Ligand SMILES: O=C(CO)[C@H](O)[C@H](O)COP(=O)(O)O
């Protein structure tokens with residue numbers, strides 16, 4: 001049985017009126033608010049950081065799902081917890097001491113999640129999956145919204161679902177990048193629990209209706 005959750009990504013929000021876009025998400029059936037933090041080092045783009053997350057947390061009525069695309073995430077775990085993050089995702093590719101990083105996130109009181117780039121096989125998580133609350137699979141190369149979905153992700157979701165069923169059934173699978181109603185339905189059917197969607201939702205004529213429609217797929 002799969003949980004069908006939706007997390008709008010505010011990377012595609014209008015930053016000149018971010019508060020209004022957060023209120024829009026508050027009024028929808030969204031489950032989380034996905035916040036993409038990019039450092040210009042791990043990924044070739046810079047988005048926003050801790051001061052923006054603090055302000056989002058002041059008005060958000062949904063848990064904050066914070067996706068760190070930064071090197072040395074261990075240095076900022078406490079700061080993101082204080083800023084209001086509920087779920088903290090680090091990239092496998094940035095964490096040489098992943099068990100320590102995951103333990104620190106949980107000790108700080110947040111849910112711990114690990115993200116894999118499109119080329120990183122899910123089997124690398126075999127010895128950490130039992131400690132995770134969520135795994136985030138990137139279905140585009142991280143750094144930008146509005147990219148095309150990489151179809152190999154379906155196979156990764158199915159394989160990860162088997163690993164999770166065997167080792168940690170309560171761990172969620174989240175997928176991020178190029179998610180629309182078509183890829184979203186396929187992902188839910190493959191076993192994804194949480195979908196992140198940015199440009200598709202914010203470009204919709206009625207973003208609240210688009211968010212709510214994901215819950216009915
Ligand atoms: O992490 C991300 C990019 O690195 C974003 O969450 C993701 O790209 C969402 O945007 P879109 O739905 O437009 O692909």
Ligand SMILES: [Fe+2]
Pocket residue numbers: 009034035036067176196
């Ligand atoms: Fe993201």
